[in-house]
Amino acid sequence: MTYKANTINSMQNAIDQLSRPESARMVYMPQHGRSMPSVKVLSELVEKLREVIFPGYFGNASLHPENLKYHIGVNVDRIYRLLADQVLKGICFTCKAENSYRCEDCEDEALDKAAMLIERLPEIRRLLATDVKAAYLGDPAAKSQGEIIFSYPSIRAMTNHRVAHELYKINVPLIPRIISEMAHSETGIDIHPAAEIGEHFAIDHGTGVVIGETSKIGNNVKVYQGVTLGARSFPLDENGNPIKGIPRHPVVEDDVVIYANATILGRITVGKGSMIGGNIWVTKNVPPKSKIIQQRPLDQRYVDGAGI
């Protein structure tokens, strides 16, 4: 390929503009030397977590009781190392210091936090086992628990969430969010790592589900595709920036079912044992044992070619 002279000029010009410090600053170019977390490495990490949490389903090994421990051991080792490295990058990403601070000092913190996650893995497995059970009991189309573990997007999303939530609780920056977004991209289920979710949580189909940062969900709750637990408007500080951390998402108590595409907004409570019908917009508290559904639609005779 030969470049035309004016092409070389116009490319040169674009390169010059794009390299100007003020242009790079406009898009918040990170302080130099910061290397970013890697979505590819985090994907491997999550795959390894899945192998450890659900032994025998993922990875290419053939597990039996005698070799289980070796495989768990090696995978835990690898998880620890990958995670420590990524947590370190997450810490470096958010630290403010410029010259006086060496990110290498954060290494100890990263190693400790990676080890803390390892300690929580048995509990994460226990919680996910309740989610598998809930999915099985809630779906007549499911042939077995194994099918759910292997192929249901809800279990994939909840595995990422329960891991991300533990990392969130020990103040790991950025990484939990990336892990959540990976599940979001794969499944269409968007759960903020900070959201608190009880046992036996079921998500059916799941595409379009949104569960916001300060949501609290009890036990035995089931949501369908397109359900939003979101925020209404939020207060700004004196600089016009949103104030962080104010509870602004719903509390959903035990034994609630929320049908497809229901939008529930604000710090309201959906009371225990309630049934929320699909396609409704809920911004007020719902007492326990409520059943709320959309108004009946208008019913007309369709005239061919009339359009909607």
Added chain:
Amino acid sequence: MTYKANTINSMQNAIDQLSRPESARMVYMPQHGRSMPSVKVLSELVEKLREVIFPGYFGNASLHPENLKYHIGVNVDRIYRLLADQVLKGICFTCKAENSYRCEDCEDEALDKAAMLIERLPEIRRLLATDVKAAYLGDPAAKSQGEIIFSYPSIRAMTNHRVAHELYKINVPLIPRIISEMAHSETGIDIHPAAEIGEHFAIDHGTGVVIGETSKIGNNVKVYQGVTLGARSFPLDENGNPIKGIPRHPVVEDDVVIYANATILGRITVGKGSMIGGNIWVTKNVPPKSKIIQQRPLDQRYVDGAGI
């Protein structure tokens, strides 16, 4: 990286807990020796199917009438082998026997079922050609049928579905479900492999579409993004498990259009030629030639800063 002594201890402890048989049983660890189907292999399989069904669009070959047969021949060969292997793994996954049974005996069954799918490929192509036509006639933004085949998520989803549905009909376990979930993850369109769908089926945009296990859809039906054909509640057996296989999803007759985010639940019938407006919740039969739309929203004047 040097491990701290207490890190080694806590990792050791986690490994021990995670390796305990009772903990592994809690997450239904498969009987040993079972090797699982591979999403990666199934992805290659589906790519090869796409190359065979829509010659000239996918793969890196340059096809012309003289070499078409070679490419079809090689791809069919590969599909047969990949599929037989994965079907075998699907059969092994679900078989109950523990000692007396050797999965190798299932190989003949797997080979036969793979061959059956090959036989159905011309018919699958014919059906998909009607879907391409429907998409073209239903979308003024489409420049050509080729653009639809190459880039529309609905065709991607329907290719997976029509293949998965054939596998479902010949009782291949697990694999159809995985193929459906692959399309679900890529397109946000979630069609159960058992769903029966007629000719000239169009899905516009598609994200969030859910079509449940016992749905029946006629010819010339069009659905938009976010449409659910789902189930209402379902009966449980004496053990509290959902009873399988009961018809519980809608029947949609010919020439129906369903607009975005409509949720249609239960074994109801949407009559021929009806138009279902968006964002509504439908749980009752809809007579032919109906047009049903949402109640008009409440209309207010917005006060700056008032929030919702």
Added chain:
Amino acid sequence: MTYKANTINSMQNAIDQLSRPESARMVYMPQHGRSMPSVKVLSELVEKLREVIFPGYFGNASLHPENLKYHIGVNVDRIYRLLADQVLKGICFTCKAENSYRCEDCEDEALDKAAMLIERLPEIRRLLATDVKAAYLGDPAAKSQGEIIFSYPSIRAMTNHRVAHELYKINVPLIPRIISEMAHSETGIDIHPAAEIGEHFAIDHGTGVVIGETSKIGNNVKVYQGVTLGARSFPLDENGNPIKGIPRHPVVEDDVVIYANATILGRITVGKGSMIGGNIWVTKNVPPKSKIIQQRPLDQRYVDGAGI
């Protein structure tokens, strides 16, 4: 693996059927010698664009002010070459000529259009910087602008859109659509490359958002997950094909907020400063400063086991 005799026959039979010219024509097999654009190459292209637009966030380099120009320079070079090649394939895909026309003649056009995109990159960066700012101001859960750039699906979708839109404006065929579909698959956000979108555009969560071909969106607009800016029915020409290019999607003026799952259809105008509540179906003009929300749902007491 040994093939059974009847398997060989039935495979042979399927291969013969699938190779018949009339069967291949049914699925619009491209004229021979046309090689298709590559989704894999376009993925690399978009990654490189992200590296250039948001320096320091993507790619595995460690950028500082002294080496920024080298990295921009090399990436721009690669973008130019990848893009020229793909644009050429897009042109070849759509050209009608059969014998008299050699696609090689289109090469100059492809090189020129690739160079034009390079020239627009500084402006694309400027626009995306406003989108980052809007996302940050609109989300209390966001910790920093960097987190938004690195991990928010809306920025990913808007990067693809703003690039695809530039390519659309200079009449590059097919490629813009593929770039849009790549974002759609990853994020669930489906924006037609032709849609005109102003500055400071925010999409929250995003799954299920659809923005149609002839939509026009002003500045400072925010939409939530599941929002559709779609078309109502459209006129057909004398052959029954949809007439292309007629304005049929909404105009959304400045400072509008549209909540989750709202469906807005047809060439209507949503007036400046309006607030559209979630889960509603809007097919009529909305005056400026309106606030419209769904009718209150029906409220009932839930009886255990009653189902919906």
Added chain:
Amino acid sequence: MTYKANTINSMQNAIDQLSRPESARMVYMPQHGRSMPSVKVLSELVEKLREVIFPGYFGNASLHPENLKYHIGVNVDRIYRLLADQVLKGICFTCKAENSYRCEDCEDEALDKAAMLIERLPEIRRLLATDVKAAYLGDPAAKSQGEIIFSYPSIRAMTNHRVAHELYKINVPLIPRIISEMAHSETGIDIHPAAEIGEHFAIDHGTGVVIGETSKIGNNVKVYQGVTLGARSFPLDENGNPIKGIPRHPVVEDDVVIYANATILGRITVGKGSMIGGNIWVTKNVPPKSKIIQQRPLDQRYVDGAGI
């Protein structure tokens, strides 16, 4: 790319010729259904063997005494599975039966032979440790034993040989030869798997070393690059085929050193403690404690531009 008409014809013609059964038979096309061993899989196998035999040098894990067992356990598992599969393919490759025989029956044999190799791994490690020691003591340029293990081609070649030799001894067909050729390609050292080699064997530099099938080498032997232990001529059977398995390569007793490019041919014995100088051609027995070197070269004055 458009094909010219005569190109299509000539390609068609070549394809027809190359597909003729008699042409394929000419190059011994395998009986159908036989799938061949995979050099790629065997490469992974050898890498895993290296990781197990020399823990801490290869692979990307970070080993310490506490996690060593997990890594050994997982690698041994993988070696067993990969090897059993490849041994099976080796058996299938050589079996003569056409119809009455199912290669699947060989699976038990393959599993057993893979397990036998696993049992021999500790002994293989012990032998290789002596080779490392010999290399270290024989090379003043070596900085440490670790450097030798990590980077010396002789240890790479001997690892492959000692594994291949064990497989040869238990009658695994084909696979040992492939493993030997892999080392040959990487190091230029060509050792037939059947060759018997004692402890503390050193090969310096190694390129061009050939050690033939029926060679026997004692302990503490050292050979330099380009040394051949080969055969002279060999008898043919009544059909003109070489008679297999006759001892026809040298016996090299303990404590022998053979310098670069010496060629030692035939079933002769190089006696204990001998020193064989480089570039000589030896076809007669060498008594113990011999030192044999090349005749002095002719020595002349070089005249500029005269050439050789």
Added chain:
Amino acid sequence: MTYKANTINSMQNAIDQLSRPESARMVYMPQHGRSMPSVKVLSELVEKLREVIFPGYFGNASLHPENLKYHIGVNVDRIYRLLADQVLKGICFTCKAENSYRCEDCEDEALDKAAMLIERLPEIRRLLATDVKAAYLGDPAAKSQGEIIFSYPSIRAMTNHRVAHELYKINVPLIPRIISEMAHSETGIDIHPAAEIGEHFAIDHGTGVVIGETSKIGNNVKVYQGVTLGARSFPLDENGNPIKGIPRHPVVEDDVVIYANATILGRITVGKGSMIGGNIWVTKNVPPKSKIIQQRPLDQRYVDGAGI
């Protein structure tokens, strides 16, 4: 990683020096816009050639008489396309024109030459079949012809040579040389593409074999590892550059055997039926039916610790 200030300076300095036109000219930087042949693509090409020439041995297909033609057809297609592209790059690499010349004009030539190679494939297969036969008859360690095809480096080297030689004969620049060097790197056998080699050619072990540009080898010749057919000194032109194309390598007549490490130099003839012993230096004609071997070495008693 943070860069030290002086590191940035010294890197900057090195970059400046390395980017100077006169420094780049010193290493013959190609005229801009020339894209080089790809060793990676040529590797794939050679693998495909191996699959076509020796069906059933390479590639991951399972061939039987019914599907052989499809696989040959697809591979020939791919060979044609890959080769045409690489030949074009070879032509561009060597063409002298700077501005007035567009390499695209060479495309026709490249397509034609690729097609010519395809036409020669059946003959190349026939020749290689004679080489396999020769290797089998010449090696008692060979278990079967299949083993030789699958794993002997000599067949690998001769496959590359016989292909490269055909390309050489039709004046394809550069590419034949690269194909030869690929075999050289893998096997240690270095055959210039121009060398003429008869039928039934055997190379045993092969490492270090060199066969120079103007060599001519008859039928039924066998050479062992380390054999050189090389040039003595050569004349220079008035500028001090070597004069190209003068015959300067040996002619080896039918039925000759040359043992390991023999060095045969200059345009001499090794007469029919001769036997050349190993490790000798031959620069004079060898009459037919000769047997020449090295002078006997000096034989001494080795004194412990005396060294050589």
Added chain:
Amino acid sequence: MTYKANTINSMQNAIDQLSRPESARMVYMPQHGRSMPSVKVLSELVEKLREVIFPGYFGNASLHPENLKYHIGVNVDRIYRLLADQVLKGICFTCKAENSYRCEDCEDEALDKAAMLIERLPEIRRLLATDVKAAYLGDPAAKSQGEIIFSYPSIRAMTNHRVAHELYKINVPLIPRIISEMAHSETGIDIHPAAEIGEHFAIDHGTGVVIGETSKIGNNVKVYQGVTLGARSFPLDENGNPIKGIPRHPVVEDDVVIYANATILGRITVGKGSMIGGNIWVTKNVPPKSKIIQQRPLDQRYVDGAGI
């Protein structure tokens, strides 16, 4: 695959043995936490070095004078980072400290040494340019300097050597040796990183060339395949270990040519302008302007079937 009970036992047994600390110590298992240099990363490093030293030949960019600097800049950046990381691993590999020492302290040293190599790159290019020139003038088969740069193994080997030698001179441990062995494996040319080699050095064909640690080679020297510059016997210290660092390889003065397979051993001098014939064994000084060749071989009449 089901494991037999006794297989599980024997595998378990092997795992136990291989995991014993004393068995691991036998093969010098590195101190824990040490992570090894990576051959894969070093391969990328060498490829990048080749791209920088010979711009326009390697890598997939299309270089012209305007973009050369960007490509050099980015590659130098990457070389610096990859090298610093690998040098650090080399330092950690050899450091003796166990507890009191943290390898992280070596990072500064690694960064400095990586920067030093960058500084030497212009000089390395200059030297290699002389080698290219020498190869061109010494080989009538060479079509152009470009062909030599792109495809001659000697230039590949010398590039690795001249880089490895610079690293050796600044006391980088292990890495230079690995870089040399990479070239050895690819080309069969084995040059110790410590060897000192003058300008205009040519290696023809190269397989089997060995140039030992303390060799010194002048300017305008040419060696052919199979040439060894090696050591005779060497003294041991009181522990029986070889004493390191004693000059024990030849000094080759300017303008010497050494033909194929000549073996030159010990700290002798080959005088200026000498010509060493092939296949000879030289252990004494060679005065300037000498020409030494092998004794004439014995010449006999070959009797059919007599063998050698």
